[in-house]
Amino acid sequence: MAISDVDLASLLCSKICHDLLSPVGAINNGLELLEGETDPVMRDRCMDLLADSARASADKLKYFRLAFGAAGGFGEEVDPAEARQLIETLIDDSGKITLGWALQNEALPKKAIKILLNLTLIAKEALVRGGSLDVGAEKGDLGIEVVVRAEGAKIALDDAIRSALDGTIASADLSARTAAAWMTRELAVENGGDLRISSPSATELLLGAIVTA
Template sequence: MRAAPTLRRRLAHLLAWPLLAVLALGAVYDYVQALRRAQDDQDLALARVAIALASRLDVDADDGLQDDFGLHLSRTVAAMQRAEPRDRLAFFVRRADGSAVGGDAGLAKWIQASPADRAVFADASTGGEAWRVASYAHESSLGPLQILVAETTHRRERLARRLMLDTLVPNVMLVMLALGGVLAGVRVAMQPLERVSRRIAARDADDLGPVPVEGLPGELTPFAGTINQLLDRVRQSAAHEQAFLSNAAHQLRTPLAGIQTQLELAEGEAPPALRERLGAVRAALRRLARSTHQMLALARSGPQAVQADELEPVDLASLLEAAANDWLDTALAAGVELQFDAQPVKVRGSPWLLREALANLVHNALDHAPRGSTVLLGCGPAGEGARLTVEDQGPGIPADERARVLERFYQRPGRQGGSGLGLSIVNEVARRHGAALSLADGADGRGLRVSLDFPSRG
């Protein structure tokens, strides 16, 4: 699937094309105006040649009528030709009666009528070569004269090319600078949106707090407000879902406890033939009750839980001591020895959430530990923080499955009877406390060690 163009690219295109068009039109205008001024200057120079010839005729006429005017004019034009040898300069002068005074008579066809002492210009061509022609009418001592001066246009063409380069190079540089300025301006204008994007991307998946709108341009404020409205609706929906799950689990837990009590009484009074079946029903009911309790704990441990507990100092050593009292009978029944290595250390946390996490870890350890083995519960300082560990001597968990067992309702292949929620609850509790949950091999590579590393002490 083709990626959609970014907003930055769209803005750059929308601004760049009109800018390029304006600059291109400006370059054409600059070239045309510069060429026109250059041609006007060269036409003026050609007109001055005609005036110089007229002045020469006036001088020669004062010296004598028998002078060879054509020879004098040819010398004058030859001297002017040396100023620009790459172009040919030609002239023709005739009287009012059509007789030639001097110059190239073949140019007579190019003479145009013009006001007295004012040049008229035209373009001409002969032999495949372009010429610029100036016609000049002059009242001299010899009578009315028509003077024509013609020059090839090589210098004009070179000047046009040079002007094109002189206007093209700075305009190209101006285009590049303008495009750079446009891109830089778009980049600066997009920074507030990119900051919001980075903030949203850096959030935890469960963080549904509003997007900050401080510092955003006015055009982006409605967009951020719409996102905040969506986040608020998602937050409310998540809260309703958590409330439903919590209430459902709570409503189920009470009748299940009553049914379990009645089954225990019925099992004691039942004939031996029914006791085995009632025992199986009671075991299944106990698993159902535990799953219900775990669902309630999972619902309340999430960041969107209806009841958010304030964190307070919790003594982990006392927590382990309480766990010993709660799980001693279960450990004895399973033939597993509970050992403790509790050093006094406090963390800031929710007491009931930490008890729930520890209860799930101990239950899993006792459930997997073989008879005659040991389950070790420990706590103590770890750097600037604290660590809580539960280690068993069971089969352990392969390294490639340790990430998956933290998922909700995941059960390892061949493992039955559990709900797949125990380590998920521990993981949620760790996230609520900013702690790191890690799974590793136990001592001597045997069993499983689960550690909760808290970043700071209470």
């Protein structure tokens, strides 16, 4: 299925706006509460709310900037430690997910890091009741292999997102909700690789991709 760069950019912008509505809305609510609050204790709580929401907004923007955008320019390599820091910040928001990390310190091409961040985001959102998230990548004979595994009490992966990942999505189902998954698959395929997803399971999700080195 073909989609223009402009359409993809529009859908990804919609996703970013959707995901930022909650923390930015919390900032607005905190400011409204602070404006009419005179109790020192409550004002301190409002300030805490503002600080937490501002930090969450900044963290998400940093994640999206590398996962979807052109952070650092084009064609450069990225230190996996940067990706790990972004992922740790992402899962710290919930407090219900533990991270397993299996990457060496060697820098990886940005295209591989983008795939890793997007698959991690998809897997994290599927862990609706928390659980474990294992992330790995290594350079092999065929290229760079990326693997993300989510395990928890309940895995909830939208059928349309699954279709975007396995390449069977219909044009009508491509939306802000599925754009990141579709982009991730295209990024792997356009770089001489492929993307695979495990069969539906209530407790486990395995996502893998390979791109040429």
